[in-house]
Amino acid sequence: MNDLPIRRNDRAADLFRQRYRDPSLPPPEDWNPVLENLLNHRSTRGFLPDPVHPDTLATILAAASSAATSSNLQTWSVVAVRDPARKSRLRPLCANQAHIDEAPLFLVFLADLARLQSIAAAKGETVEGTEFLEMLLIGIVDATLAAQNAVVALESLGLGSVYIGGIRNHPEKVAAELGLPPHIFPVFGLCVGTPDPARPTAIKPRLPQSTVVHHEQYDPAQATEALAAYDARMSDFQAEQAMPPEVWTRRTIGRVRTPAALTGRDRMRAALANLGFALR
Numbered sequence: 263m264n265d266l267p268i269r270r271n272d273r274a275a276d277l278f279r280q281r282y283r284d285p286s287l288p289p290p291e292d293w294n295p296v297l298e299n300l301l302n303h304r305s306t307r308g309f310l311p312d313p314v315h316p317d318t319l320a321t322i323l324a325a326a327s328s329a330a331t332s333s334n335l336q337t338w339s340v341v342a343v344r345d346p347a348r349k350s351r352l353r354p355l356c357a358n359q360a361h362i363d364e365a366p367l368f369l370v371f372l373a374d375l376a377r378l379q380s381i382a383a384a385k386g387e388t389v390e391g392t393e394f395l396e397m398l399l400i401g402i403v404d405a406t407l408a409a410q411n412a413v414v415a416l417e418s419l420g421l422g423s424v425y426i427g428g429i430r431n432h433p434e435k436v437a438a439e440l441g442l443p444p445h446i447f448p449v450f451g452l453c454v455g456t457p458d459p460a461r462p463t464a465i466k467p468r469l470p471q472s473t474v475v476h477h478e479q480y481d482p483a484q485a486t487e488a489l490a491a492y493d494a495r496m497s498d499f500q501a502e503q504a505m506p507p508e509v510w511t512r513r514t515i516g517r518v519r520t521p522a523a524l525t526g527r528d529r530m531r532a533a534l535a536n537l538g539f540a541l542r
């Protein structure tokens with residue numbers, strides 16, 4: 263980006279305020295269109311039926327391919343699903359989320375060690391290194407960086423998206439539906455399409471920087487200091503969105519209270535073994 267930073271303006275102050283809802287926080291001094299795009303993020307769960315043009319998809323995926331990748335191994339792939347019948351079969355595998363049917367495009371991002379193995383097999387080489395947990399982590403990190411670049415790109419084009427972690431509820435069934443060979447893991451889905459203006463979404467407040475940012479060394483006290491204030495901000499947000507009241511810290515605990523709270527993903531080790539990952 264060659265644009266010179268635009269000095270702080272009302273738009274920057276407004277987006278900063280919406281992101282943190284902390285009146286004591288000074289708005290940013292530096293500003294440019296990239297920062298505006300990033301701070302304006304919100305997930306989209308209501309889509310118009312308009313298809314995503316193939317050229318647009320190619321541009322979004324060029325942004326994805328432009329992300330950094332561990333050792334340039336590029337251990338990720340993506341399956342673009344447009345077929346309504348296939349999306350309808352994937353939906354119940356992902357906690358039955360209606361936006362999978364509604365979005366004209368469903369991208370499934372994959373940690374892909376199979377390509378590396380094919381390359382080695384063609385040259386008669388061994389691939390013992392791919393049996394280690396570290397290589398799966400590399401694939402997941404690569405897929406995630408690529409996907410987030412795609413999200414930033416599509417939002418810059420006026421499209422909307424929502425990640426679907428629910429794709430990991432039934433990894434083996436997803437693999438069968440998408441025809442994935444062994445050693446490929448579906449990391450998450452991404453519903454993509456034009457946001458329905460009749461169902462606008464708002465900027466969801468985040469934890470304050472004083473909670474998540476540490477300087478030089480991690481300070482455990484910081485992790486809990488400002489949580490009451492954040493709970494209050496999230497309660498306000500829920501009420502504004504006419505969503506059921508909830509306390510963020512309570513909801514967060516609920517997400518990890520028991521193995522069952524992982525909605526089927528407590529068997530991930532077994533699922534990965536079934537997909538061919540030795541995880542040494």
Ligand SMILES: Cc1cc2nc3c(=O)[nH]c(=O)nc-3n(C[C@H](O)[C@H](O)[C@H](O)COP(=O)(O)O)c2cc1C
Pocket residue numbers: 303304305306307359424425426427428429450464465466
């Ligand atoms: C890896 C990942 C998985 C997610 N899975 C789902 C999902 O299955 N369904 C859903 O509606 N939202 C999902 N989300 C969206 C989050 O709920 C959302 O990003 C978060 O609540 C913050 O809201 P915002 O994106 O609007 O700022 C997921 C997000 C991430 C990063």
